[in-house]
Amino acid sequence: MTPPEKIRIAVADDHAVLRESLCVLLAAQGDFEIAGVAANGAEALEVVDKQHPDVLVLDLFMPGTDGFEVLRRLDYANAKVATVVLTGSDSQSDYVQVVRLGARGLVPKCESPEMLFSAIRTVARGELAFSDEVAQGVLVAMSAENQPERSADLHRLSERERQIAGLVARGMKHKDIAMELTISENTVKRHLQSIFSKTGARDRLELAVIALTEKPNAAA
Secondary structure, X not given: OOOOOOEEEEEEOOOHHXXXXXXXXXXXXXXXXXXXXXXXXHHHHHHHHHHOOOEEEEOOOOOOOOHHHHHHHHHHOOOOOEEEEEEOOOOHHHHHHHHHOOOOEEEEOOOOHHHHHHHHHHHHOOOOEOOHHHHHHHHHHHHOOXXXXXXXXXXXXXXXXXXXXXXXXOOOOHHHHHHHHOOOHHHHHHHHHHHHHHHOOOOHHHHHHHHHHHHHHHHO
């Protein structure tokens, strides 16, 4: 039997001890492979461009080109790498910014290595990896902003699509939504593709923000 392909990871952090320790921890996981390391943002962009890792573990605060700028450039280039931000920041505004810039996951540096391992595997599957606490805080902060042009997007959805958008805002996964609505997971996925196309949302988190923004208007 052919062994499954390993998740190729690049690590970007300006602290050498932490960077090297992370590489040792990650390489010890049977399904991980280190594709490259970077000590700053410029090196991180170069590693992504040359090595094409599946996942980039990215520190936010580095000299020169910081993590925010790395995310901005990767988003502009439509890079295929999934980024997990590993940060010591506890700033909600930082969290909101990394979500807006396209990060697929966020893990505080105070969390256990297992939390990082889980986040890497999650984003490698194409899913988002934010803790419930972080996700809820980001949703509240983003939906509190004035976004009338985005909230109007939900009016383009069918009744079933609006139901699914609401369940996404509640944090429900494909399987849970399918059970709730007694439809197949494939049907849920097809509806979500249509929802993303109509609303312009890039992922489930952004869709949840739009859905939450819509609720006060719907009640008005």
